Amino acid sequence: MSILNNKQFRDFASQLIVVIGLVAFLWYITSNLLTNIDQRGITTGFDFFSSTAGFGISESPIYFDDTSTYFRAFLVGLSNTLIVSVVGIFFATIIGVLVGVARLSHNFLISKLATVYVEFFRNIPILLQILFWYNVVLAALPSPRASIELGLDSFLNNRGLYVPKAIFENGFLIIFISIIIAVAIAIFVVKRANKKFEETGKETKVFPIVILLLIAIPLFVYNISGGGLTFDNPHLQGFNFIGGMNFSPEFLALTFALSIYTATYISEAVRSGIEAVPKGQKEAAASLGLNSYKSLVLVVLPQAIRISIPPIINQYLNLVKNSSLATAIGYPELVTVFSGTVLNQTGQAIEIIMVTMAVYLTISLTISMLLNYVNKKMEIKGR
């Protein structure tokens, strides 16, 4: 028997060939890289992180001015990416779940509207949607002096959305503590009601009590302590608004587009999850005497969620990755600030692209770890 027919040898040989090929390729590009770096006089290393950036960033959750370092610019980009992702995920989930349920509605009009929504927005590139919101819809908004009033001292104009900003003063601590106490009491009430239900089968309507507790206690404390929470309302001064909190048009366009686009995929996940629950489950619930609400909450949804959650979490990951398209409209998130401005100023392409990719990989890995954890939690427990 020839050695070529030996399985172990062949396995070893084929892998060896792959490894040799890969090493040769890596050696080739690395040597080219080193020569190129040498010839073009490109600086290497991560020293640039600590030098002064010397540019401004239009919106930043942490303090940043033109004397800050590149590392701080990196942090600004990263935190903007995270902010836009979290806000986008929040709204995408709400819209997605509503639309997913609406598609299965018995109401003809609403299920058709939901279908049209999904089929329309899902089939248009997200970048086109971002540019459309930014260049067409938001650019058409009036100037600050002719702002659209949204009530509650909020204004919408071509500089973005202005809302009152909550300012917490020292006295707020006591209100904060009262909220914690209210939550604790609410949990206690719910637990006791559940226990009573398990023992006697009698139900107590806890929902109104809980809501009352959560609203009344903090409100009562707020009234007797006399404040601690004030609002800084935006107001017009000259040609622009000052005070309050401002969401820039870039931010609005990005979150609008990301939530509307991702919501179509989430709604599909929700729909297929609900549709995947066998009809017999609903019939069994009905024959046990559960009403339609209870059959939905206790029987159908727990099974549907198990099917829907993995694709939904994948969509969250996609949303985070798509947030990088902000660079097309100049919202200062990671890719715009770091792979854009910082790269142009320092010219250290390799390090910067590597760091950017590492950040997204870390986010991806974190999300897939979360996914694995959820999958494990949701596994059907065998008897």
Place this chain on the structure above:
Amino acid sequence: MAIYEVKNARPAPSSDKGIFRWILNNLLATPLDVAITFLGLAFIFWVIPPFVNWAIIDATFVGQTASDCTGGGACWVFISQKISMFIYGFYPHEEIYRVNIVFALFFVFVVLFKFVGKSFFQKVLIFSAYPVISYILIAGGYFGLEAIDTAKWGGLMLTLVIASVGIIVSFPIGIVLAFGRQSQLPIIKNLSVGYIEFIRGVPLITLLFMGSVVLPLFFPEGVDFDKLLRALIVITLFQAAYIAEVIRGGLQAIPKGQYEAADSLGLSYWQKMLLVILPQALKVSIPNLVGVSIALFKDTTLVLIIGLFDLLAMVHLTNSDSNWLGHDTEGYVFITFIYWFFCYALSRYSNVLEKKYNTDNR
């Protein structure tokens, strides 16, 4: 013995059929339904009439310049004046016929592929002839055709070039990666997993940036890659990882008995995979393969960011034409329709394929 005759069912009571009953059942069943229906109607009346007014009733369809647009609505003159830029980019005007031939040849080759190609070999030949002929026609430089620099390619033509190269070339790479991921050989398996997870974990835009600023450093001085070629390489490598994951899903759906049956027939690894497993796996993966292809078609718009002029970038560019200021909306609406049409058609096509290959005998 009594003989029972079958009695025909009585017709449904008149109160239970007809359009009013339908409306009552499907739109106004409960108070909540009534509220939702009216909200829905209000939404439709809020959106549709203004759009129709803008796009059709008040719109201007014929004319030459921006000043012809006197109605308050859309100025479709903008589209008709710029249409050649949207479709061909900066491709020289007198050479546009070459691109049109390529478009026309597409249908010719579909017919050839479906009806003329009989054997597998003939089909492969027809399938591979089209890209070669298209390349020669569009790029030129052979047979006395004037060579057109890729910097002049643009518009819908460029979008289609990027999408089709990305979808077709990534396919075999994706299959190999999927095999690699399922392989028993630890090194090959781990390399495939690492590659796939890396590509899927980072946004395409960072990969495109890498292609445009880092990739040139990996090659010796003088080897100058075309900008378009770099984007094509990156997009193909990107898409291969996604194809690999879809095919892996298909491979996992194949019962173990199929592998064992192939082994017991004495087939080699490649015979087993290519003749027995892959055809079944591909059939199962059709919907998802079309899904990732649609995703890629939409992702081609990202080349705008690295400075290629695809369809979206052309609209972006023509918006800043000083003779046609303020017509962004028309441009965006027009290409929204184009992108939507292609993606929706692809997804319908996947339904057709799914039905065609659904033999349900697994």
